[in-house]
Amino acid sequence: MNGTKMRHGAYILLVEDNPADSLLITRALSNGSAGTRVVVAKDGYEATKLLPPAGGTTSVPKPDLILLDLNMPRKDGRTLLAEIKSNPSLRCIPVVVLTSSEADTDVNSAYSHHANSYFSKPMDLKEFYDVLDRIKQYWLADVKLPTQCVC
Amino acid sequence: MPFLLPLGFGLIQALLWAWLRPTYFILFFPAVILSALVGGFTAGLTTTFVSALAANYFFMPPALSFNFDGPTCVQLATFVFNCLVITGVTELLSRNHRQMVTSRFEEAIHGMRESYLSLDADGVVAYANERAEALRTPSNSTLVGKRIWDVYPQLKGTDLHKNVLSVLETKVPIFFEAQNLAKTRWLEHRIYPADKGVTLFSDDITQRVAARKALEKKTQEAIETNARLRWVNSELERSNCELEQFAHVASHDMKEPLRMIANYVRLLEEDYGSKLDENGKMFIDFAAKGALRLNALLNDILTHSQVQSSPMEYGRASMGDCVKEALDQLKTRVQETGAQVHFDSLPTIAYDQRGLVRVFQNLLGNALKFCHQGCAPEIRIGVAETPVEWIVSVTDNGIGVDPADQDRIFQLFKRGHSQDEYPGSGIGLATCKTIVERMGGSIWVESDAGKGATFRFTIPKDIKPNRTSVAPPMKQL
Numbered sequence: 238m239n240g241t242k243m244r245h246g247a248y249i250l251l252v253e254d255n256p257a258d259s260l261l262i263t264r265a266l267s268n269g270s271a272g273t274r275v276v277v278a279k280d281g282y283e284a285t286k287l288l289p290p291a292g293g294t295t296s297v298p299k300p301d302l303i304l305l306d307l308n309m310p311r312k313d314g315r316t317l318l319a320e321i322k323s324n325p326s327l328r329c330i331p332v333v334v335l336t337s338s339e340a341d342t343d344v345n346s347a348y349s350h351h352a353n354s355y356f357s358k359p360m361d362l363k364e365f366y367d368v369l370d371r372i373k374q375y376w377l378a379d380v381k382l383p384t385q386c387v388c
Numbered sequence: 389m390p391f392l393l394p395l396g397f398g399l400i401q402a403l404l405w406a407w408l409r410p411t412y413f414i415l416f417f418p419a420v421i422l423s424a425l426v427g428g429f430t431a432g433l434t435t436t437f438v439s440a441l442a443a444n445y446f447f448m449p450p451a452l453s454f455n456f457d458g459p460t461c462v463q464l465a466t467f468v469f470n471c472l473v474i475t476g477v478t479e480l481l482s483r484n485h486r487q488m489v490t491s492r493f494e495e496a497i498h499g500m501r502e503s504y505l506s507l508d509a510d511g512v513v514a515y516a517n518e519r520a521e522a523l524r525t526p527s528n529s530t531l532v533g534k535r536i537w538d539v540y541p542q543l544k545g546t547d548l549h550k551n552v553l554s555v556l557e558t559k560v561p562i563f564f565e566a567q568n569l570a571k572t573r574w575l576e577h578r579i580y581p582a583d584k585g586v587t588l589f590s591d592d593i594t595q596r597v598a599a600r601k602a603l604e605k606k607t608q609e610a611i612e613t614n615a616r617l618r619w620v621n622s623e624l625e626r627s628n629c630e631l632e633q634f635a636h637v638a639s640h641d642m643k644e645p646l647r648m649i650a651n652y653v654r655l656l657e658e659d660y661g662s663k664l665d666e667n668g669k670m671f672i673d674f675a676a677k678g679a680l681r682l683n684a685l686l687n688d689i690l691t692h693s694q695v696q697s698s699p700m701e702y703g704r705a706s707m708g709d710c711v712k713e714a715l716d717q718l719k720t721r722v723q724e725t726g727a728q729v730h731f732d733s734l735p736t737i738a739y740d741q742r743g744l745v746r747v748f749q750n751l752l753g754n755a756l757k758f759c760h761q762g763c764a765p766e767i768r769i770g771v772a773e774t775p776v777e778w779i780v781s782v783t784d785n786g787i788g789v790d791p792a793d794q795d796r797i798f799q800l801f802k803r804g805h806s807q808d809e810y811p812g813s814g815i816g817l818a819t820c821k822t823i824v825e826r827m828g829g830s831i832w833v834e835s836d837a838g839k840g841a842t843f844r845f846t847i848p849k850d851i852k853p854n855r856t857s858v859a860p861p862m863k864q865l
Contacts, residue, residue: 255644257652261651261655337644337647358647360643360679360683361650361654362650362651362654362655363654365651
């Protein structure tokens with residue numbers, strides 16, 4: 238990990254239905270960054286429950302970053318992305334799409350719904366780790382994140 | 389004109405009489421001639437005698453009284469004689485003419501291919517031509533004078549019988565087709581209304597009907613074949629669609645579990661590698677390599693199916709740019725092998741740019757792969773042209789293609805070498821063939837095994853660009 242000023246105690250919401258990928262991603266994100274908290278939601282419904290509801294002031298914490306898979310049962314990532322980005326109190330949370338789909342339609346649709354970036358899951362484990370390291374470095378160390386959503 | 393003769397004769401008589409006097413007979417000649425022409429012999433005769441009396445009474449002196457003295461009688465007798473001659477000749481000629489017309493008509497009727505019957509209201513035959521007699525009666529008897537429904541009682545109740553009755557009633561002609569009584573031939577009957585009955589023409593149309601039936605059968609067969617082809621076509625479209633969907637499943641849904649296998653095999657190596665012996669590590673290595681090879685295969689299948697299903701986009705661009713783009717994507721291998729790639733100035737032509745890049749990528753990739761051990765590949769790209777097409781060649785100094793394999797290698801999954809010697813999916817050249825053929829060209833290889841290979845493909849010159857902008861750079865495969 239080459240990031241030096243990693244945010245301490247970052248909260249990442251990982252929306253991923255595949256436990257094998259959840260484990261890999263959680264391992265990679267927790268690796269070398271103490272205090273990073275990764276919460277896993279298995280689909281769009283679980284993720285919605287973990288996010289603060291629209292409008293009301295609530296004690297439910299907002300994640301610093303959402304990692305989103307697209308193809309999931311029940312409520313898929315596309316729907317969840319559209320909901321988050323149309324919710325004034327949630328839309329400032331960066332959403333990084335991390336999916337196995339390489340289809341242009343998925344990429345275009347994700348950015349049209351204001352996804353902050355889009356990654357295809359690499360086949361090779363090392364590349365997979367590299368991608369997650371770069372995501373972590375960029376979103377949790379390099380960029381400055383908002384403290385609250387202002388509309 | 390036979391009528392000119394009595395006319396001329398009359399004229400001469402008239403002149404003679406004008407010279408002899410009395411001139412008033414001249415007035416009566418035209419009346420007699422006309423009467424003879426229009427009304428025939430009797431009318432001519434009547435007019436002659438009326439004229440003679442009228443001339444005697446009104447014109448010959450003394451006027452308004454009959455005079456039968458010697459000279460007057462001679463004059464009258466000469467007039468009557470001349471008129472009789474005129475009338476007689478006229479009648480003779482016109483009868484001759486009528487006979488000629490009648491005999492021509494009969495000739496025509498008898499010579500007809502159709503049978504001809506004239507029936508009265510009761511069905512009695514008034515006239516039958518030779519064909520009708522030959523068709524319908526024993527050779528020693530004639531139909532004429534007999535009731536047709538008595539001669540052929542089987543005809544009663546048939547369409548012919550009903551239609552004859554119908555024409556008698558409605559006076560509207562009826563044409564129809566029917567089989568003969570023995571059901572051996574087809575006849576076309578045409579029934580026309582006549583003064584007191586009907587006229588029946590019957591023509592043998594057996595051959596025509598047979599030809600028509602054959603045509604109908606062929607048409608029906610063509611319709612059935614067409615329907616079958618349409619069905620086959622829709623089935624093909626459906627199966628093509630399913631294949632494309634399958635490729636989609638292969639590229640995404642199959643890659644997902646494959647990625648898990650690959651990742652966890654690596655994770656196993658990472659976390660437990662120290663606890664494994666050499667055999668264990670080798671097994672893990674095999675599994676990891678297998679997963680990577682399957683991934684490459686899935687990518688190639690996806691590319692191949694995309695090439696088959698996506699529309700060709702013809703733009704004008706430099707062929708040299710395509711080669712450069714293909715080489716750019718192969719640069720790692722070019723560097724690793726130390727290959728030399730030569731190409732002169734390549735033309736700017738109309739083609740599908742993505743497709744052409746793929747073709748070059750596959751051909752150059754093969755040239756880099758199939759090289760002699762420890763010998764840097766040397767690749768030459770050249771273009772020749774004929775009036776109708778460009779011929780592009782990619783020549784290498786590699787291991788070549790066995791003549792027995794030169795056709796096979798363009799088929800899907802057909803490989804000339806084992807996976808251990810030269811890894812690959814066996815799809816690349818099939819993809820090239822698909823692209824080249826979709827552009828209207830052909831692709832082949834010329835090679836002596838061991839002495840390098842030259843792959844050639846053609847691009848027709850008459851490709852019309854269907855897009856103006858240059859295609860965007862291709863996505864990394």
